Amino acid sequence: MASRRVTRKWEVFAGRNRFWCDGRLMTAPHPGVFVLTLALICSTCALHFAFDCPFLAARVSPAVPVAGAALFLFTMSALLRTALSDPGIIPRAAAAEAAALEAGAGAGGGGGGGAGAGEAGRPPPRAREVLVRGRPVKLKYCFTCKMFRPPRASHCSLCDNCVDRFDHHCPWVGNCVGKRNYRYFYTFVVSLSFLAVFVFACAVAHLALEARGAGLGAALRASPASALVAAVCFLSVWSVLGLAGFHTYLASTDQTTNEDIKGSFSTRRGVSNPNPYSRGNACANCWHVLCGPLAPSLIDRRGVFTIDVKDELPASFARVLAPAAASPAPAPVPAPAPAPASAGEGALAGGGSYTNLFEAGDGPGLARHAYANRSLDLDPVPLHGECRGAPGPRIVLQHRIS
Structure with a gap:
């Protein structure tokens, strides 16, 4: 007898994220810019390894391509971990919980004369x-999520999810940056800065060695790929270095980009508003943000949906489990x-x-x-x-x- 198809939670996920490899990986709904980021980094480094590294390994040191490969692999691993993991999505409230919360708000706001029927909902x-x-x-x-967001959380309008310790939505990595992947995003930005500076220095050194005696024009004709790599790195390194410095400041003060833009902890009208999440010094803040315990994912995207948890789904997704409704469902266990x-x-x-x-x-x-x-x-x-x-x-x- 053919077994009934198993419906996993990522298939009926309420947000707009896209899932890959049976829910093991996830990205933003439009990962096109992330693919562009991958293409730029990989193509630039491919030219570097094909043209600059063989020349510099013979003329300078064999350690040049080894250092470049190490930086490239470290940068790519941080980028993929940032882009393909759960940033800290907070699950939406079940229908029963949202109804209880709204009913409680209506009953509590009725005043001394009692709540009317119109106020209950x-x-x-x-x-x-x-x-x-x-x-x-x-x-x-x-x-949207029918719940009170925890401190420092915010709702991403692009992914349509509430994200814990929401920093920002980064199209370059194709994902939100939040509590669970901020350290990898920071590692990616810093390592990309070192990689861009390293590749730029190697391309300039290649052209300088080629130009000895023959002139710059002959060097550009002999190695146009090095000139292209140097131009790309020169144009991009400034923004990457600035971003790395900005997030170093955020990590040292235990703030998010969202909080810094809103001025959540800035002095207003002469009244100081210190950050209650700060550990007191920059080293402790950086250690907590970048090296503290990693929070587990809360969405269980590869879990299996069963009938007894069908009410957790939004109404638009209830039809996905319609074929399963014909089979007898186990009696739900009452929660204590x-x-x-x-x-x-x-x-x-x-x-x-x-x-x-x-x-x-x-x-x-x-x-x-x-x-x-x-x-x-x-x-x-x-x-x-x-x-x-x-x-x-x-x-x-x-x-x-x-």
């Missing part, structure tokens, strides 16, 4: 505020009710979603996010905060920077 407030190391941080509600958080404990002490931080009450009907954000357990330094402006009783937030 109104959307939640656009933002709520928590304290991180004594500093107020706004958590904005994402109407979450334990109420005491005054000295955090709501996420045992894992869970950010949305649960703002659901009032602890009854058995409380919806939980479909994915647990395990990255909260990676940093040994907890940050305690208190939710402001939430309906219902006060809820204590324990958030860990990771």
Whole structure:
């Protein structure tokens, strides 16, 4: 008997990303510029290895092509890791969780006279505020993902996903740059700077040695490929060096490009607004951003969809599982009710979603996010905060920077 086709989660992914190799690799919806980046780097280095390296290996040192190959491989590995991995996408809320959150917002905003029927389904407030190391941080509600975004997260309009510690969407690498691939992006930019300077220096040295006695014109006629490589590297090295310096500044201050552009931690009207995520010095910030524990992926893109989790899908994707609805489905296991958080404990002490931080009450009907954000357990330094402006009783937030 023929077995029913297995539907994997990447096939019904709610965002716009494109998946390759059965969901093992992922890129932005339009990876054309990333292909252009690959073509520029590979073609320039191919000319370098074909024309400059043999000449310099014979006239200068055999270590020249070895150093060039090492830089090229290191740069390409960092680029591919940045472009083909999960940047830190936060899964969208299940339909049951979004409905519970909206119902809670409508009931909490009814005032002293009680909530009317028209208020029960109104959307939640656009933002709520928590304290991180004594500093107020706004958590904005994402109407696409139906959840309150965690601190430093933002929604990418191109990929249509919320990304944790969102830095920016980089078309040159064909992916968002976020919490899970920022270190590889930084490594790519810095190594590309060294590679561009190295290839430019080799091309100029080749032309200079050819020009001895014969003149520059004869050298250009003898090795036009070296002149082309030198021109390409000269035009591109300045922007790459500037980008590497800018991200070095961001890493040393533990900021993102998104936060720097918005001026999230700049002084306004004479009032200082220090960065609550900073470790206190540049070395500690760089170590945390570039060498800290890597957060696990939350989207489980190669997982298998079953009937009992069909309600996690958006309505537009429900038809994908329609053939499977004919077979009997196992009875769903009821989720245990979450334990109420005491005054000295955090709501996420045992894992869970950010949305649960703002659901009032602890009854058995409380919806939980479909994915647990395990990255909260990676940093040994907890940050305690208190939710402001939430309906219902006060809820204590324990958030860990990771």
